Amino acid sequence: MSYSSDKALLPAGMCDILPPDADFEAETTERLMAFFGSRGYQRVKPPIIEFEESLLADNGAAMASQSFRLMDPVSRRMMAIRPDMTLQVARIATTRLANAPRPLRLSYAGQVLRVKGSQLRPERQFGQVGAELIGPSTPAADAEVIIMASNALSLIGVPGLSVDLGLPALVPAVIAGHDLDREDEERLHTALERKDAASVASLAGRLGEERAEILSALLAATGPAGRALEALGALDLKGRAAAERDVLSGVVEGVLAGAGDLKLTVDPVENRGFEYHTGVTFTFFARGVRGELGRGGRYLAGDRADEQATGFTLFMDSVLRALPAPAAQVRVYLPAGTGQDLEVELHEAGWVTIAGLEEGADPEAEALRLGCTHVLAEGEPRELPARKK
Numbered sequence: 001m002s003y004s005s006d007k008a009l010l011p012a013g014m015c016d017i018l019p020p021d022a023d024f025e026a027e028t029t030e031r032l033m034a035f036f037g038s039r040g041y042q043r044v045k046p047p048i049i050e051f052e053e054s055l056l057a058d059n060g061a062a063m064a065s066q067s068f069r070l071m072d073p074v075s076r077r078m079m080a081i082r083p084d085m086t087l088q089v090a091r092i093a094t095t096r097l098a099n100a101p102r103p104l105r106l107s108y109a110g111q112v113l114r115v116k117g118s119q120l121r122p123e124r125q126f127g128q129v130g131a132e133l134i135g136p137s138t139p140a141a142d143a144e145v146i147i148m149a150s151n152a153l154s155l156i157g158v159p160g161l162s163v164d165l166g167l168p169a170l171v172p173a174v175i176a177g178h179d180l181d182r183e184d185e186e187r188l189h190t191a192l193e194r195k196d197a198a199s200v201a202s203l204a205g206r207l208g209e210e211r212a213e214i215l216s217a218l219l220a221a222t223g224p225a226g227r228a229l230e231a232l233g234a235l236d237l238k239g240r241a242a243a244e245r246d247v248l249s250g251v252v253e254g255v256l257a258g259a260g261d262l263k264l265t266v267d268p269v270e271n272r273g274f275e276y277h278t279g280v281t282f283t284f285f286a287r288g289v290r291g292e293l294g295r296g297g298r299y300l301a302g303d304r305a306d307e308q309a310t311g312f313t314l315f316m317d318s319v320l321r322a323l324p325a326p327a328a329q330v331r332v333y334l335p336a337g338t339g340q341d342l343e344v345e346l347h348e349a350g351w352v353t354i355a356g357l358e359e360g361a362d363p364e365a366e367a368l369r370l371g372c373t374h375v376l377a378e379g380e381p382r383e384l385p386a387r388k389k
Contacts, residue, residue, distance in 0.1 A: 013124030102135025132311030143254025160287025228266035333367030
């Protein structure tokens, strides 16, 4: 391996983003942030690294295994690099903005770093863009953020968008009161994750026939939102489980009222990746795109048990895969010696200029070599013959 190729080698899950993709990601990020801002979501910018006991406390414990840690040479305290931005925003809301009026609408964009990738997302560093609605606990709040995220993705051109809704608190509510040992808990979790109704039924002796039947029915209810809600409505759920179902119904109703064309599906037993969520969750997908575009849901903000929040995070690597490749940039080559006033005029007219540095060089040849689409001739940009269609 040569010295130069050795320097280009990066750790697994890391990559350089080159032109024009880096510009495209930045432009797409700002379009999303502008859309959120127009809906009243104010931007915050948390640090990329925090003290471990702050970043990974409470809900943050769910992300502890994904966090890089290092010693702060100033305070001699352990710090962690953020693997996710949601809980940082929740911390800001419940500390720095604790006295701000509710509902509090915040948005954010930045890079995160994780210890390992997944099969669907091998990247360990990637950009996140998201928004959090802090304070209200109604289904209307969940519907607002789902609709906003969906509309934003549609605005930037994501085709075939769908949203999968979940209720990670529903299964615990159904089995509440029946203590399962660790082995049975793992068997139930695996069976639900694999949608294995036979394995769920095999636990009837531990769960009770009625609960086992309900869990099997929850598995069968997975599918389009209308059919899923009809199936859930036919179940004899009680107490907290019935309340969770009613909230889901309210969220679906709210989303369809504001975005009737959006494809909604429901998976009432899905829990992967939603360890700290306490209510309706949602995952965004695009037809033909590897991995999820983003996810979110309801949770408790920070350590304030009375502070409800809901929000979403979009994963920019997946979002960009869902979009057409950026168009080639129109650039004009300016021969060496071009006046500053003319260059300013071109910038004001929207041109991207590439200044020549060598007197006497063939302008057209240099323009082609440097990837320009136009060359300045007689004071005006002229399209290069090789670029004409």
